[in-house]
Ligand SMILES: Nc1ncnc2c1ncn2[C@@H]1O[C@H](COP(=O)(O)OP(=O)(O)OP(=O)(O)O)[C@@H](O)[C@H]1O
Ligand SMILES: C[C@H](N)[C@H](N)CCCCCC(=O)O
C-alpha cells in the first residue's frame with residue numbers, strides 16, 4: 001500500500017473532493033487510519049471539512065488546510081489581492097511541515113490539489129511542483145462529457161513529462177444523456193493512455209476491492 005495519493009484534476013469543480021472523500025470513506029470503513037490533506041484552499045475551507053468528515057478523524061480545518069486565501073481564485077491570483085493581509089502567503093515550509101505530520105501520523109493520506117495541475121500557487125510554482133515535491137502517486141479526476149479527452153490527455157501528458165507515477169483516471173459526476181461522447185470517452189482515454197479508468201457515476205461510492213490500483 002502506498003503512503004498516500006495525490007488527487008489532481010483536469011479543472012476546478014471536477015470532483016477532486018468528492019473522489020477524495022469516497023476514497024477516504026472506503027479506507028476508513030476497511031479499518032485503515034486515513035489522513036486527509038488539502039494543502040491550499042481559496043474561498044473557504046469547506047473541502048477540508050468534508051475530507052475530515054469522510055475520514056472520521058480528529059483534525060481541524062486549519063491543520064488540514066494550512067494555507068488559505070479568501071478570494072475564490074488561484075492561490076497566486078488571490079495572493080496578489082491579499083498581499084497586505086499578514087497570514088495570507090503561500091508558505092511552502094508550513095505545507096511541508098503539515099505534509100510530514102500527516103504521513104507520520106496516518107497509514108495512508110489522501111492529498112487533494114487545488115483546481116487543475118497547472119494552477120499557479122506562486123508566480124513560478126504550480127500544483128505540478130507540489131506533486132513533484134510530495135512524490136506521491138497521482139490520480140487524475142476528470143469529467144465524463146465533451147471536452148474531457150483534451151483536458152485529460154493534456155493533464156496526463158504533463159504528469160508523464162514530469163515523470164510522475166499516474167495510478168489512473170477517475171471520471172466523476174453526472175453523465176449527460178444528451179452527450180453522445182459520454183458513451184466512448186472512458187474507453188478512448190483507456191486506449192490512448194493505457195491507464196486504469198474508473199467511471200464514478202452520480203453519488204456512487206469507490207469500491208477499493210474492485211479498484212485496488214487506487215491504493216497499491
Ligand atoms: N460522482 C459524483 N457524484 C455526485 N456529485 C459529484 C460527483 N463528482 C463530483 N460531484 C459534485 O460536483 C461538484 C464539484 O465537485 P468537487 O467539489 O469535488 O470538485 P473539486 O475538483 O474538488 O473542486 P475544487 O477545485 O474547487 O476543489 C460538487 O458539488 C460535487 O459534490
Ligand atoms: C475557488 C475554487 N473552488 C478553487 N478552489 C480554486 C480554483 C482555481 C482555478 C484557477 C484556474 O484554473 O483558472
Ligand SMILES: [Mg+2]
Nearest residue numbers: 016017047112
Ligand atoms: Mg475540492
